[in-house]
Amino acid sequence: MELLRLLKGQILWGPTMIVMLVGTGLYLTIRLRFIQVRYLMHSVRCISGRYDDPAETGDISHFQALAAALSATIGTGNIVGVATAIALGGPGAVFWMWVTALVGMATKYTSCSLALRYRVIHEDGSASGGPMYYLSQGLGLRWLAVLFALLAGIASFGIGCAVQSNSVADALVGLLPGGLQGPRLGASLPVIGGTLALKPLIGLLLAFLAGIVIIGGIRRIARVAAKLVPFMCVIYMAGALIVLVRFAPEIPSAFAQIFRYAFTPLAIGGGFVGVVLQQTVRMGVARGVFSNESGLGSAPMAHAAAKTKEMAREGFVAMLGPFIDTIIVCTMTALTIIVTGVWQVRGENGDLLYGPGGKGVPITHNGETIVGNVAADGLPFLDASEKPYLVPIGATLTQQAFEHGIGATGRWIVALGIVLFAYSTMISWSYYGDRCWEYLLGARSETVPFRFLPVYRHRNGERPRSRVERLGQFKRPDGHPEPDRLARALRRRRPRDARLHCPNESKRGLVGP
Numbered sequence: 001m002e003l004l005r006l007l008k009g010q011i012l013w014g015p016t017m018i019v020m021l022v023g024t025g026l027y028l029t030i031r032l033r034f035i036q037v038r039y040l041m042h043s044v045r046c047i048s049g050r051y052d053d054p055a056e057t058g059d060i061s062h063f064q065a066l067a068a069a070l071s072a073t074i075g076t077g078n079i080v081g082v083a084t085a086i087a088l089g090g091p092g093a094v095f096w097m098w099v100t101a102l103v104g105m106a107t108k109y110t111s112c113s114l115a116l117r118y119r120v121i122h123e124d125g126s127a128s129g130g131p132m133y134y135l136s137q138g139l140g141l142r143w144l145a146v147l148f149a150l151l152a153g154i155a156s157f158g159i160g161c162a163v164q165s166n167s168v169a170d171a172l173v174g175l176l177p178g179g180l181q182g183p184r185l186g187a188s189l190p191v192i193g194g195t196l197a198l199k200p201l202i203g204l205l206l207a208f209l210a211g212i213v214i215i216g217g218i219r220r221i222a223r224v225a226a227k228l229v230p231f232m233c234v235i236y237m238a239g240a241l242i243v244l245v246r247f248a249p250e251i252p253s254a255f256a257q258i259f260r261y262a263f264t265p266l267a268i269g270g271g272f273v274g275v276v277l278q279q280t281v282r283m284g285v286a287r288g289v290f291s292n293e294s295g296l297g298s299a300p301m302a303h304a305a306a307k308t309k310e311m312a313r314e315g316f317v318a319m320l321g322p323f324i325d326t327i328i329v330c331t332m333t334a335l336t337i338i339v340t341g342v343w344q345v346r347g348e349n350g351d352l353l354y355g356p357g358g359k360g361v362p363i364t365h366n367g368e369t370i371v372g373n374v375a376a377d378g379l380p381f382l383d384a385s386e387k388p389y390l391v392p393i394g395a396t397l398t399q400q401a402f403e404h405g406i407g408a409t410g411r412w413i414v415a416l417g418i419v420l421f422a423y424s425t426m427i428s429w430s431y432y433g434d435r436c437w438e439y440l441l442g443a444r445s446e447t448v449p450f451r452f453l454p455v456y457r458h459r460n461g462e463r464p465r466s467r468v469e470r471l472g473q474f475k476r477p478d479g480h481p482e483p484d485r486l487a488r489a490l491r492r493r494r495p496r497d498a499r500l501h502c503p504n505e506s507k508r509g510l511v512g513p
Helices: 002-012 015-031 042-048 062-073 078-088 092-117 132-138 144-173 198-213 219-246 248-260 276-292 300-304 311-340 395-406 408-441 444-462 463-476 480-490 497-500 503-507
Strands: 188-191 192-195 264-270 271-275
Touching: 015 092, 015 497, 042 062, 042 311, 062 219, 062 300, 062 311, 062 408, 078 092, 078 311, 078 395, 092 132, 092 248, 092 300, 092 311, 132 408, 144 198, 144 395, 198 219, 198 271, 198 408, 198 444, 219 248, 219 311, 219 395, 219 408, 248 311, 300 311, 300 408, 311 395
Parallel strands: none
Antiparallel strands: 188 192, 264 271
16 A cells, blocks of 8 residues: 555655656647647637548547537546645646646647557448557557556546546535435435435436446447537636625636745645645646646547548647636636635645544644644644534535525536536446457457446446545556557647648648648
8 A cells, every 4th residue: 555655655656757748738739839828719610610521430429529528537636636635735736737737739639640550440431540540550569559458448437437437426415414424335325125326326317327328339428428518617607606706706816826826835824834845746747647647648539430531630639628628617616716715725724634534633833734644534634723613625615616506506516516527537438448359359349347337437436535545546547648648749740741731721722831
């Protein structure tokens, strides 16, 4: 267990990983001459259907490809991840989430363009693509392609299934009266002959609903995502907008805090004492990547199924993913938490603590947090007080922010958002896992059992949150971005040649060197 914590905390999300993630995106941004700024409006035109051709090779339209990718990225990270980043890193973490998203747009453009360039068209006309294909065909690194597919396939069980279903179960159980809270499975309802545990029931229901869509493959996933993604974004953002309108005078101050604490440690009146800049940057980058998945190599698997022959065009479409996910949705969540002030709730002596629930007493020494002292559920405290007052994080913190602005209805809006966001992530990540196992096993018929494995993993709503959270943090693609980034670095000249594969845009001057 200590080895896993070391790998996750010091290696997977240490300074080296942060430099590689942001550095690769920055390099591609400069080399492509800030393509995310110059061609942002053209990206919007691409998803409008102007360039769609039903006769093109592929499975889904440009918009459906973007919706399928967004359904995977717009997940609990937009609600739970943002709240956690602010709770652990302060408002400055939001700035680093923005940085990760902006440079990640160039990363998404590059990886998804390469996915189109090296995708495989099957006899039935369907397409398969992703990092494993351009690693093996573009670079000749078959072993690295196998490593990526294996790690991503395993990650689909963690980030795509267990973490999401557990977040849904926690959010729904949190809406119930306290008297129904059970000691282990979170909640139970009295029934004839005993009680019925709710978390396993929620997990089974999610498994059934996800299975109906997953078995239909990318076409059914894309159709569902094309309807679900706009709906869930509008509902959630409408609630956030109501909160922001009510607290409109605090919005300028919220932006000021984001920029101020992006480069300085946060220590206000005893709150977050010892939270240094490295923690702020680490949380911002980590949660930003968890949210928009730039650099992980997951989205190229969805975009490779698009009906187009012009790889740069699909790169433009994919580029919108981080912008919508992080710059828009995550920012709305962050602003509601900051303007309502729920992230600054303090204990009796003015110290801010990190929960939820624990039996250990957290300590600080010489202004630095002793993170080795963890709660009974394995989560570390940030600070201490003589009479500890635990501040909830994650979904609960976001629910409190909405409740401040909308009332009790706010908690239900957040819960609905978590359910829809998590469900959309489940179905898309199950497809990603299916693509990876197909690449590893070859024959499509042999991958059918793996379509049922994610369905089984969705039942993990019954697991204690801390266990699933630790599992997801190690199993999610935090451990597999290196092969994908290596491919883009070694193939760095390919993005500049994208205009050769996008003649329509090139003739109109929309794609240049």
